[in-house]
Amino acid sequence: MNANPTIAIAGATGAVGEEILQCLINLDVPVGDLKLLASARSAGKEIVFKGKPYIIEELTEHSFAGVDIAFFSAGGSLSEKFAPIAAAAGAIVIDNSSAFRMDDQVPLVVPEINPQALKNIPKGIVANPNCTTIISLMALFPLHEKYGLKSIIASSYQAVSGSGAEGIAELEQQTKAVANGTALEDLEKNVYLHPIACNVIPHVDVFKEGGYTKEELKMLHESRKILSLPELKVTCTCVRVPVTRSHSVSITATFANKPTVSEAQGLFARYPGIQLCDDIENLVYPMPYQTTLKQDCLVGRIREDLVLDNSLALWVVGDQVLKGAALNAVQIAQKLISG
Ligand code: A2P
Numbered sequence: 416m417n418a419n420p421t422i423a424i425a426g427a428t429g430a431v432g433e434e435i436l437q438c439l440i441n442l443d444v445p446v447g448d449l450k451l452l453a454s455a456r457s458a459g460k461e462i463v464f465k466g467k468p469y470i471i472e473e474l475t476e477h478s479f480a481g482v483d484i485a486f487f488s489a490g491g492s493l494s495e496k497f498a499p500i501a502a503a504a505g506a507i508v509i510d511n512s513s514a515f516r517m518d519d520q521v522p523l524v525v526p527e528i529n530p531q532a533l534k535n536i537p538k539g540i541v542a543n544p545n546c547t548t549i550i551s552l553m554a555l556f557p558l559h560e561k562y563g564l565k566s567i568i569a570s571s572y573q574a575v576s577g578s579g580a581e582g583i584a585e586l587e588q589q590t591k592a593v594a595n596g597t598a599l600e601d602l603e604k605n606v607y608l609h610p611i612a613c614n615v616i617p618h619v620d621v622f623k624e625g626g627y628t629k630e631e632l633k634m635l636h637e638s639r640k641i642l643s644l645p646e647l648k649v650t651c652t653c654v655r656v657p658v659t660r661s662h663s664v665s666i667t668a669t670f671a672n673k674p675t676v677s678e679a680q681g682l683f684a685r686y687p688g689i690q691l692c693d694d695i696e697n698l699v700y701p702m703p704y705q706t707t708l709k710q711d712c713l714v715g716r717i718r719e720d721l722v723l724d725n726s727l728a729l730w731v732v733g734d735q736v737l738k739g740a741a742l743n744a745v746q747i748a749q750k751l752i753s754g
Pocket of ligand 1 (some may be wrong): 425426427428430431432452455456457458473474488489490493578579581
């Protein structure tokens, strides 16, 4: 990999694309040249990166000549169409969509957990995992290394940033409308089927087999792949909540060996990307506003589960746009550049 790579961002104007640009700066990633790609609507507009103006171009088949790393964050169907074209042009694609995550030939990577998967990228595509899965596994991996993870029971509290800039706008507009006296039944809805202001929606992504949503099944299949645990048991309920951009997950995890709360706290206190935030005597526990715009995930409310043996209950919170998407993608790029 070129030490000063040419980097393209497909979806540069979106919620995740904008944050990828910021992460490139914050992580001091060397950028030789930059290509900012979006729809025809944005073509010709300008984005300033490190003091230099760049003109946004329309994403086309010809966008990737000379590109070393191409981030994709413009939705699954555009990834499906253009990621193979970018890879054929010689770029390594880091794809934020779910289009390639379960492809055996595509590594699915959280750099703190399975960086070794980046040694073999046969299709020139690396997949960035689902946001809820990344944040959950950041908390579970240190425990898995010590105790051997057997099963996960989880409920997520997912921010509207998971629906992109439009999801954030819908929450803002509905919140203002409710403050001005509009009844929930009368709110204007473009992104969600139900009000998201003053409500929670137990439905993220489309319904699939067995009454589970696609988002819930991503937690199952992606966790198995990232951890190389094909027998891992996962059940999950994913819920959209009126929070702008950090996801929270309530987890009961069962292990082969008995964990203790104090040992678990010690593991989190020294693991990269995770901060322990667990001091109930002083009413300290993680909340989504605390991780917004922060790189690390926070873990707290760690306790022995009262129902299942060898199990801990915990609460993990992380910025969906950062560790759940842009930051993880840029950390993958860092690994690729540093070899
Ligand atoms: P644009 O701003 O020009 O519409 P989000 O997930 O925050 O909604 O962002 C989606 C991203 O995907 C935006 O950068 C958006 O660009 C981009 N996008 C949407 N449709 C297309 C398209 N047909 N071609 C290229 N980029 C697209």
